[in-house]
Structure formats: C-alpha cells, structure tokens
Amino acid sequence: MDQSKIRNFSIIAHIDHGKSTLADRILEMTDAVSARDMRAQVLDTMDLERERGITIKAQAVRVDWKGHELNLIDTPGHVDFTYEVSRSLQACEGALLVVDAAQGIEAQTLANAYLAIENNLEIVPVVNKIDLPAADPDRAAAEVADLIGEDAENVLRISAKTGQNVDQVLDAIIERIPPPAGDPAAPPRALIFDSSYDQYRGVVAFVRVVDGEFHARDRLRAMALGTRFEAQEIGFMSPAMRPVESLSAGEVGYVITGLKDVSELRVGDTLTSESRPAAEPLPGYKDVKPMVFAGLFPTDSDDYPELRDALEKLKLNDAALMYEPETSQALGFGFRSGFLGLLHMEIVRERLEREFDLDLLVTAPNVAYRVLDKNGQWREVHNPAEMPDEFEEVEEPYIRASIIVPKEFVGAVMELNNERRGKFDHMEYLSPERVHLTYELPLAEVVLDYYDQLKSRTRGYASFDYDLSGFRPGKLxxxxxxxxxxxxxxxxxxxxxxxxxxxxxxxxxxxxxxxxxxxxxxxxxxxxxxxxxxxxxxxxxxxxxxxxxxxxxxxx
The missing domain is CATH 3.30.70.2570 (Elongation factor 4, C-terminal domain)
Known part of the structure; x- marks a missing residue:
C-alpha cells in the first residue's frame, strides 16, 4: 500500500462517551463487519468487557474508506488503563477526541487530550450523542475547541448510535491526519504495542511497522531481549485475523511468533529482520510503576504453580502487572502484586479466576512507602509486614487529583478532600456551571473508597483523574x-x-x-x-x- 494512502488513528475519550460505539459505526460503514456478525461493542471481545460495558484492552482494526487504508485503535477510558491509551497513541499519527454532547468535557477527556498533544498527534475533535434530548452540541463544541485551541466550526457533530454524520468523521481522518512518516526502503523495524498468548500458536505480537517491510517466514529478532524466531504468519485485524504476505512501513498488524515461553517477548520492544538488521531500536515505552499493592494467594496452596503460570501469561497481555513471590504465616505461599488502581486489581483478579480457573484470596490493598531505617538506608516497602519497628522517617506517595464537578457540589468535594488529608491547589471555572478543582492527596487515602464517596456526595456528577506527584514525609x-x-x-x-x-x-x-x-x-x-x-x-x-x-x- 502506498504510504500516502495510510492513516493510523485512535479514539480517545472519557468513560462512556461513545468510543466503542463510534468504532462499531466505522466498522459498519466501511463494511469491515457484515450485518449478520454485527453486535454492539464488537471490538470488546473479553467477557468481562461485555458484562461491565467497559473497554479494558486497546484493539487495533484495519478498515478501507475511499481508497485509503485506515488503522483504528479503540482505547479504554478508565484512569487505571491510561497506560493502554499512551501505548496506542505511540502507534498513531492522529486521534479522534470524542466528547459527550450532554456531559461536555470531563477529567479523563483532559488527561487523554494532553497525552495526545505530548505525542504530537493531530487531534480531530468530535461531539457525540447529539441525538440525546439533553444534548447541547454547541456548548460541548465550544469547550472542546477551547481545550485544543481549535475553531468551534471545525468540531464535528455526530451520533455514533444512529450513524448520523459518521461519514464526515472518516473524511476528516483522511483530510486532517497526516500519513505515516517511515522509510519503506530502510532495514525493517516494528514496534510491539501489545501482545497476547494463544495456546496453539504461542505468543502473538501486535506491531506497528515503522520502516522497511516484513514478510511471512522471515527470520526476525527482538532487539532488546535478543530473542530470535521465524514469523509463522503475518497479517492484520479486520476485526478477525487476516493473514497477508507482507506488512510495509506505516501499517499496523500482527506477527505470530510461535514462541512458547512468554518471557521472551516484551511490549515496547523493536522487531527487526535477521538478514538485514536495523542499527537502532525504536524508543520503547516508559515502564509504568504500580500504585496499589495486594497479596494474591491461592485458597488451596497446591495451586501455587498454576497461579505462577497464570500470572506469567497475563503479564504478556497486561504490561502494567507486577508480581513477586511472598509467603505469609497465615495464608501460605502467594504473590505480592502491583496494580495501577483498584479497577485494575479487580479486573486482574477476575481474569485469573475466569481464564485460568483459579480460586484466589486477595489481601487488603495498600500503597508503596519509602522508609529511612536506622542505618540511613532508604528502602521501599510494599507490604505492611515488611515495615521495620524502628525507623528515622517514612514517606508516602502523593497524587495530583483533578476533579471536575458542577458548582453546587464544590463544598461537598472540598469537605471530602479535607477529611482525606488533601491540600487545596487551585480552582477554575470551565463554564458558569462547572468547576475544575486541583488537590494534592495522599494515594493511601484514595485507594480504598475515595471514588465511591466522591460519586455519592456529588450524585454521580463528579469526574476524577489523577497522576503521581512524588513522595512526601508523613506521620505514619x-x-x-x-x-x-x-x-x-x-x-x-x-x-x-x-x-x-x-x-x-x-x-x-x-x-x-x-x-x-x-x-x-x-x-x-x-x-x-x-x-x-x-x-x-x-x-x-x-x-x-x-x-x-x-x-x-x-x-x-
């Protein structure tokens, strides 16, 4: 495919603003999925995703529109899965920023828009759900235009549910998003942005080809780990796997590696050819640091080896999961696991119980602390039992919380944050009705039930996003x-x-x-x-x- 005819983009938005529904309509309009196979949220393939109505894993799909090849990546909206969004954005040149016409901009909209701007992506703003009775497309369009410095006239107004104006979105992708900039004649390089494990075919790597061309049956090498293998099959998702002879610069697809050991391939690594290797690997991903720690123990201690194998396979599909062996006098052998947040912890636990048929005990979640012991050494403590009896100083992680809330609930939110040892930073009005509050909060106070409390005190109207701001001393x-x-x-x-x-x-x-x-x-x-x-x-x-x-x- 000629590179000027390729467009790579992802769909980013706050939770429930219609990312997966817009992806459905795009697949339907481009005839990627037949009417018989069409169902709501067709890209959410995991049972857990369909039950909860949320997206957990980013999904890549290729569609054709007016002679152009569009590679679409549908991303999650929850703050726990921001790392999935940031990895997807590195495989793209543009992003559709979707905003609900009734809700307007929310906390995760801001976070994802800043992520896209950091990655130098072309943003196409879209106001969705204009068919709702409570919709106010003009207000939402003005908010989005203000956020990204665009003219409100350029904001597309669509309804992903009814399909109204979705063709304009596809045209705008072709017009506004630049084609990929790679060298088709250079030695081949591809970035692994996701991977999964198939018990019959081994590790499957999802890649974005940056330079050169990859062919089926090529001998390939992962540059960081040095793993060598033969590409058993190369292809693209549409949404089912479709094998092709080759993938060239700018395209997104998958490589079936045949590797049986899950630790031999890492997300963020660069694939290159054995016969014509590239000199430099691509810049990978920053390692994500887990925020919340909990112990995972099998209820029957004989299941310990099965739990270890299950965690290895799950780590391949979920790069943010960390774990290390741990023993407890009360609970026996298990693993101390690190997660990005409580939703992430719940999802990992459910996937282990469903996909690997394990029965688990999970200890109460806690955060990582830094302790200065009597010898003047700093050490990180993930488990309360590891904390020394005597120490000089202890530091706990703080977050910078961004809360968007209707103005009548500002008092209730401030009261909650003060109860949780929060420190007020600043407040600004996004519109006459909605306020953006910024607070510094200890992560330990947020981990347990902060989000539930925030939602109940604001009748569900508050939206919340956070990022880690560092460690501070505390009386712990x-x-x-x-x-x-x-x-x-x-x-x-x-x-x-x-x-x-x-x-x-x-x-x-x-x-x-x-x-x-x-x-x-x-x-x-x-x-x-x-x-x-x-x-x-x-x-x-x-x-x-x-x-x-x-x-x-x-x-x-």
Missing amino acids: VRVDVLVGGEPVDALSLIIHRDFAYDRGRLLVEKLREEIPRQMFDVPIQAAIGSRVIARETVKARRKDVLAKCYGGDITR
Whole structure:
C-alpha cells in the first residue's frame, strides 16, 4: 500500500462517551463487519468487557474508506488503563477526541487530550450523542475547541448510535491526519504495542511497522531481549485475523511468533529482520510503576504453580502487572502484586479466576512507602509486614487529583478532600456551571473508597483523574493485630497516626464478631509497636444450662 494512502488513528475519550460505539459505526460503514456478525461493542471481545460495558484492552482494526487504508485503535477510558491509551497513541499519527454532547468535557477527556498533544498527534475533535434530548452540541463544541485551541466550526457533530454524520468523521481522518512518516526502503523495524498468548500458536505480537517491510517466514529478532524466531504468519485485524504476505512501513498488524515461553517477548520492544538488521531500536515505552499493592494467594496452596503460570501469561497481555513471590504465616505461599488502581486489581483478579480457573484470596490493598531505617538506608516497602519497628522517617506517595464537578457540589468535594488529608491547589471555572478543582492527596487515602464517596456526595456528577506527584514525609505508623497474643501478619496495616486509634478499634470489633468462641478467652488487640491501642475479648464458652430444658420425654 502506498504510504500516502495510510492513516493510523485512535479514539480517545472519557468513560462512556461513545468510543466503542463510534468504532462499531466505522466498522459498519466501511463494511469491515457484515450485518449478520454485527453486535454492539464488537471490538470488546473479553467477557468481562461485555458484562461491565467497559473497554479494558486497546484493539487495533484495519478498515478501507475511499481508497485509503485506515488503522483504528479503540482505547479504554478508565484512569487505571491510561497506560493502554499512551501505548496506542505511540502507534498513531492522529486521534479522534470524542466528547459527550450532554456531559461536555470531563477529567479523563483532559488527561487523554494532553497525552495526545505530548505525542504530537493531530487531534480531530468530535461531539457525540447529539441525538440525546439533553444534548447541547454547541456548548460541548465550544469547550472542546477551547481545550485544543481549535475553531468551534471545525468540531464535528455526530451520533455514533444512529450513524448520523459518521461519514464526515472518516473524511476528516483522511483530510486532517497526516500519513505515516517511515522509510519503506530502510532495514525493517516494528514496534510491539501489545501482545497476547494463544495456546496453539504461542505468543502473538501486535506491531506497528515503522520502516522497511516484513514478510511471512522471515527470520526476525527482538532487539532488546535478543530473542530470535521465524514469523509463522503475518497479517492484520479486520476485526478477525487476516493473514497477508507482507506488512510495509506505516501499517499496523500482527506477527505470530510461535514462541512458547512468554518471557521472551516484551511490549515496547523493536522487531527487526535477521538478514538485514536495523542499527537502532525504536524508543520503547516508559515502564509504568504500580500504585496499589495486594497479596494474591491461592485458597488451596497446591495451586501455587498454576497461579505462577497464570500470572506469567497475563503479564504478556497486561504490561502494567507486577508480581513477586511472598509467603505469609497465615495464608501460605502467594504473590505480592502491583496494580495501577483498584479497577485494575479487580479486573486482574477476575481474569485469573475466569481464564485460568483459579480460586484466589486477595489481601487488603495498600500503597508503596519509602522508609529511612536506622542505618540511613532508604528502602521501599510494599507490604505492611515488611515495615521495620524502628525507623528515622517514612514517606508516602502523593497524587495530583483533578476533579471536575458542577458548582453546587464544590463544598461537598472540598469537605471530602479535607477529611482525606488533601491540600487545596487551585480552582477554575470551565463554564458558569462547572468547576475544575486541583488537590494534592495522599494515594493511601484514595485507594480504598475515595471514588465511591466522591460519586455519592456529588450524585454521580463528579469526574476524577489523577497522576503521581512524588513522595512526601508523613506521620505514619504500623498497626499490628494480635490474636491470642500472636501477631497476624496478614492483618497489619500502615496508617496515619491520627487515624490509628479509630481504625484499630474498628478492626478489633469486627474481628470479635467473626472469630468463633473457644473453650478459653481469646484477646484481640491492635498495637503500635509494643503499645496496645484497642482491645476486645472473645469470651470463653460457658456451660450450656439450657441443654436439659429441651422439653422432650424425661425417659429418653
């Protein structure tokens, strides 16, 4: 295909603003999917995605329109999956920024627009859902135009559900988004932007070809890891896999590697040819740092090897997942895993249970802390049980939270942030009705139920986005739980000193209800070091004096 006829773009937007529905209409209008196979959110192939109505994995598809080859990448909208969006954007030259005509700009719209601008992409603004009774396309168009410095006249107004004006979007992609700039005659190079594991064909790498040309049966090499393999099949997604003889510069497709060991290929690596290797690899991706940590333990300790294999295979498909082996006296062998947020943690857990048929126990989530010990060494602590009893200083991660909310809820949001030890940064009015608040918050306060609280206090109108801003010193302590005088490592938690008593009290009261009575008293204590801050006692069983009074016949 002539490079000037290729366009690579992704669809970015806030959650539920219609990315996957717009992708459906584009596939339908370009006849990529037959009417018989068409269903809503056709690109969301995972059961979990279809049940929850969200996109988790970015999906790449090739369609044809007016003699041009368009490579579309549908991306997730949730803040936990921002890394998926940033990887997709590196494989594109342009992006469709979709905004709901009824909702207007939301927090994730801003975050994704800035991501696209950082990657120097051409942004095509689109206002969707103009068929809604509550839609105000002019207001939404003015907000988007203001955000990206565009004229409001150039903002396309469409309805992805009914298909109204979607052809204008396809025309705008061809007119406004530049063709890829690669050298078809140079030694071949391709960036792996995603991968998955097929149990029959091994590792499947999804690639964006930057220079040169790749052919089926070529000997290929991954430049960072040095893995060598033969390309068993090359092709593109449409949306099903479609094999072709070759992929040339500017195209997006897949390579079936036949590799059986999942650790031999990494997302962000560069593929090149063995016979004509490239000198320099492509700039890969920044490694994403997990924010939330939790222990994953199999309920049956014999399943430990299966859990290890499942995590290896899942890591191939989910580059942000981190894990390391861990043992707990209470729970046995398992893994300490790192996630980008609570939704990410929930999705990983569900995928492990469904796709690999495992039964898991997940410990309470916590964040990473930095501790300066008595020897003057800084170390990172992912698990409360690892925190030393004596230390000089402890630092916790802070985030910069961006909250967009209707003006009548500003007081409620400020109150919530103050309860969570937040520090006000600034406030600006996006329109007479909507306010953009910026706060500095400790990540530990956001991890548990901050998002639920934010939504309930604003009747669901607030939208929330955050990025990590670094570590700050804090007055933090480790609260241990002792049952019968023995510490239980799985129940330890790290918390701010001001909240330690309340949390300790709640924890021991809950445990007293859960632990069954024994023949002796069981004391349950919450302690900071050697100082007990809360105690409850599970009383011993008493003689059952009513046992004889059951009212039966005395002779029986």
